[in-house]
Amino acid sequence: MTCDTWRERLDAYIDDSFPPEELNQLEEHLRVCPSCAAEALHRLKLKHATKAAAAARFAPSSEFRSRIAQGMPSRRKRLFGDLWIPGLAVAAAILIALAGSSVWEWHAQRQQALAELVDLHVTTLASVNPVDVISTDRHTVKPWFQGKLPFSFNLPELENSPFRLLGGKLVYFNHAPGAQLLCASGKHQISVFILQGDWKFALSGTFPASAREKGFNIESTRSADLRILLVSDANPGDIHELAELLKAAQQP
Amino acid sequence: MPYFAQLYNFACWLIGDRVAAEDLVQETMLKALRGFSSYQQGTNFRAWIYRILRNTFLTSQTGLKATASLDSEDDALPEPATLETPESILLVRHEQSAIRSALESLPIDFREVILLSDVEEMSYQEISQALGVPMGTVMSRLSRARKAMRGLLTAASEGVKR
Numbered sequence: 001m002t003c004d005t006w007r008e009r010l011d012a013y014i015d016d017s018f019p020p021e022e023l024n025q026l027e028e029h030l031r032v033c034p035s036c037a038a039e040a041l042h043r044l045k046l047k048h049a050t051k052a053a054a055a056a057r058f059a060p061s062s063e064f065r066s067r068i069a070q071g072m073p074s075r076r077k078r079l080f081g082d083l084w085i086p087g088l089a090v091a092a093a094i095l096i097a098l099a100g101s102s103v104w105e106w107h108a109q110r111q112q113a114l115a116e117l118v119d120l121h122v123t124t125l126a127s128v129n130p131v132d133v134i135s136t137d138r139h140t141v142k143p144w145f146q147g148k149l150p151f152s153f154n155l156p157e158l159e160n161s162p163f164r165l166l167g168g169k170l171v172y173f174n175h176a177p178g179a180q181l182l183c184a185s186g187k188h189q190i191s192v193f194i195l196q197g198d199w200k201f202a203l204s205g206t207f208p209a210s211a212r213e214k215g216f217n218i219e220s221t222r223s224a225d226l227r228i229l230l231v232s233d234a235n236p237g238d239i240h241e242l243a244e245l246l247k248a249a250q251q252p
Numbered sequence: 253m254p255y256f257a258q259l260y261n262f263a264c265w266l267i268g269d270r271v272a273a274e275d276l277v278q279e280t281m282l283k284a285l286r287g288f289s290s291y292q293q294g295t296n297f298r299a300w301i302y303r304i305l306r307n308t309f310l311t312s313q314t315g316l317k318a319t320a321s322l323d324s325e326d327d328a329l330p331e332p333a334t335l336e337t338p339e340s341i342l343l344v345r346h347e348q349s350a351i352r353s354a355l356e357s358l359p360i361d362f363r364e365v366i367l368l369s370d371v372e373e374m375s376y377q378e379i380s381q382a383l384g385v386p387m388g389t390v391m392s393r394l395s396r397a398r399k400a401m402r403g404l405l406t407a408a409s410e411g412v413k414r
């Protein structure tokens with residue numbers, strides 16, 4: 001690819017939205033092309049400078065904050081009489097209540113969890129020693145986790161499936177230990193996280209069955225008290241197939 | 253109220269007037285409450301509430317005026333003199349005031365996409381939900397917006413030099 005082609009895509013790069021499968025190629029180009037590297041750096045600096053210049057430039061006055069909380073209308077409207085907007089106080093109260101508890105917090109947690117899973121997957125792929133137990137044999141991998149985790153799980157026989165087991169390691173997710181298994185599907189690698197499903201947002205069963213985060217596909221399924229999460233750049237259909245195999249393996 | 257301060261800041265940038273921004277945020281909250289049933293789980297709350305604010309703005313008088321002047325997205329903003337000289341001159345002069353006035357003089361649809369991306373640090377997907385346009389449009393608009401922004405900054409810094 002030429003410099004011009006890369007340059008058109010530098011915005012996606014500085015916005016963390018570059019397709020992960022092409023990231024290596026771009027970064028390789030940036031290593032050897034000082035001109036594109038300078039351009040990328042320049043754009044990144046401008047992005048940061050823009051944030052510094054424009055974020056929180058205008059802060060709501062405390063008078064406005066309390067007016068909202070009390071449901072008082074805006075100053076201009078008050079010129080035409082002491083209007084009170086009943087809905088506003090209710091809106092503020094409900095939005096504040098929601099903010100403190102359920103929907104948004106849950107939503108934020110979920111987004112954070114998705115991002116965290118993707119980070120774990122990416123870190124694993126980038127690591128020199130991606131797994132602690134290297135084996136394609138489930139009879140080696142499964143016992144390795146015994147005594148290391150407060151729960152147990154089963155692994156499916158992958159012999160006649162399009163997937164290969166590569167190994168596994170311990171991970172910490174939401175301050176709790178879990179298993180991360182690395183599988184291959186063709187050229188793609190899939191991280192399988194097996195966790196005990198007692199985190200807040202998982203309890204409600206609202207973790208999305210499938211999602212996309214930073215260019216990776218994520219699938220979530222559960223079996224009894226286990227939550228199984230798969231992260232990969234493989235296509236969602238393949239990920240789903242592996243998820244079903246894993247789920248089936250948990251049945252007694 | 254989640255994102256209250258950020259929404260207010262965004263509203264001020266859009267509408268350019270603090271009192272009008274207060275009304276805009278207030279109206280957004282009311283609409284959010286009324287439309288809460290239309291909020292779909294699994295969609296992004298932040299994108300949703302920004303979308304309400306923005307649509308409210310666009311149908312306000314100021315918003316209509318701001319968009320009426322935008323017949324085409326390709327406007328007569330100065331193109332950057334050269335993209336090959338980024339570092340040296342520009343960075344030093346990227347002072348807050350220069351960036352702020354560049355942002356202020358950008359057309360509204362360029363300004364908002366830069367605010368959502370650089371200030372709110374939304375993903376392209378969130379921006380696409382907030383603006384109600386496809387991801388491809390977000391990317392091309394953002395790219396043109398930043399080009400315009402760099403053009404304005406270059407022009408400003410060359411103005412200083414002379």
Ligand SMILES: [Zn+2]
Binds near residue numbers: 006033035036
């Ligand atoms: Zn290059």
